Amino acid sequence: MSGELKKALAGQLSPDELDRLVGSFDIVGDMAIIIVPEELLHRKRQIADTILALHKHIRVVARRAGHYDGEFRILPLEIIGGEERRETLHRENGVRLLLNPEKVYYSVRSGNERKRVAALVRDGERVLVLFSGIGPYPLVIGRIQPLCQVVGIEKNPDAHAYAVKNLSYNKKITNVSFIHGDVREQLPQLGRVFDRIIMPLPRSAGDFLDLALGGLCRDGWLHFYDLQEKGGFAEAVEKIGQACRRNGRELATASVTVAGHCSPRLFRVCVDARIG
Numbered sequence: 001m002s003g004e005l006k007k008a009l010a011g012q013l014s015p016d017e018l019d020r021l022v023g024s025f026d027i028v029g030d031m032a033i034i035i036v037p038e039e040l041l042h043r044k045r046q047i048a049d050t051i052l053a054l055h056k057h058i059r060v061v062a063r064r065a066g067h068y069d070g071e072f073r074i075l076p077l078e079i080i081g082g083e084e085r086r087e088t089l090h091r092e093n094g095v096r097l098l099l100n101p102e103k104v105y106y107s108v109r110s111g112n113e114r115k116r117v118a119a120l121v122r123d124g125e126r127v128l129v130l131f132s133g134i135g136p137y138p139l140v141i142g143r144i145q146p147l148c149q150v151v152g153i154e155k156n157p158d159a160h161a162y163a164v165k166n167l168s169y170n171k172k173i174t175n176v177s178f179i180h181g182d183v184r185e186q187l188p189q190l191g192r193v194f195d196r197i198i199m200p201l202p203r204s205a206g207d208f209l210d211l212a213l214g215g216l217c218r219d220g221w222l223h224f225y226d227l228q229e230k231g232g233f234a235e236a237v238e239k240i241g242q243a244c245r246r247n248g249r250e251l252a253t254a255s256v257t258v259a260g261h262c263s264p265r266l267f268r269v270c271v272d273a274r275i276g
Contacts, residue, residue: 008050013043021047028101028108029088031060033077048081059083062101072156073105073203093118095139096169097162104134104159110200113259113270114140117223120272121196123147128194128215130183130208131155131201135163135176142176150176151190153183184211193217202227202268209243216275219252224271227262236271250276 005023013021017040025034032051036044048061061081068075077086090097092111099106118141121127125148129137132152142150154160160180167176179186188211197212199205202225209224216222226236233256244251252274260268 004054005047005050008054009047012046012050017043025051026108027055027058028099028106029090030058031062031086031088031101032058033062033064033075033101036063036080044080052081060085060088062086068105072159074103075101075105077102092136093140094143095136095166095173097134097136097139097166098169099134099162100158104156104162106134106136107260109260110136113257115144116257117141117198117270118144120221121145121148125149125195126192127151127196127198128187129153129198129200130187130212131199131205132163132178133159133200135166135178137198137200138163138176138178139166139170139173142173143170146173146175148175151179151194152176153179153181153186155180155182183208187211187215190215194220196221196223198223200225206239209240210247213243213247213249213275218276220275222271222273222275224273225259226269226271227266228269229265230267233258233267233269236269237273240271240273240275244275252276 006018006021020037020039022035025032051061052058059082062077063080065078066076086102087100093115114137121141127141127148127150129152132138132154135152138150138152163178193215195217197216199212205225224240228236237254241251254271254273257270258267259270
């Protein structure tokens with residue numbers, strides 16, 4: 001895709017501009033979300049029109065107008081081509097997901113990781129997803145493993161509202177429920193334990209490990225996401241080990257999966273841990 005965009009613009013941009021062009025971009029539903037360097041802002045409409053011409057299914061081109069920021073990791077956008085809207089319907093792993101990328105956090109690049117975790121769930125399990133966002137983890141798990149029960153908890157009111165809508169859009173999924181609120185308050189109020197807990201909040205999930213262990217049954221599975229540099233993956237496992245020691249639990253087994261990267265040296269990893 002990167003080479004395709006640069007090739008299409010080769011006759012329109014200077015060699016220096018082509019060198020600065022970020023040819024790759026995310027496609028969420030019918031929306032392309034791109035990075036336009038400051039030096040190329042005067043070319044943004046040209047870039048957008050080229051993307052629309054190359055990809056007939058794309059109806060909106062938006063550029064990142066800032067960085068992921070705030071408690072809910074919101075990304076400011078500027079529409080630079082196509083229809084003037086920010087809401088789109090995305091399909092992932094057989095699930096329909098309505099979202100506005102400017103109001104909620106959603107990573108299209110984590111689709112394979114969500115499918116991987118869903119495949120680990122077994123019939124009859126009680127699964128809890130902390131920081132469940134618009135519902136991709138609960139809904140993908142619920143679709144792939146219809147004989148389990150899945151609960152998602154999300155603090156962002158916009159993300160929770162989308163999760164509820166998305167559950168209604170996927171009518172065949174009947175084993176998922178969503179709770180709006182802070183996990184610190186909502187998890188203790190549930191008054192039950194789970195066979196599997198998923199923590200897809202790599203920048204701060206470590207702050208919630210003690211809470212999660214309190215809601216995890218003996219011999220349950222914890223999927224803990226963390227950010228680590230290459231060579232430091234064992235530190236993510238040690239965070240769980242320390243939490244287990246604080247709470248009188250045992251880290252029985254642990255394996256690390258690389259689930260993506262945030263920079264050339266910084267990786268998003270998932271620790272799949274069985275806790276005694």
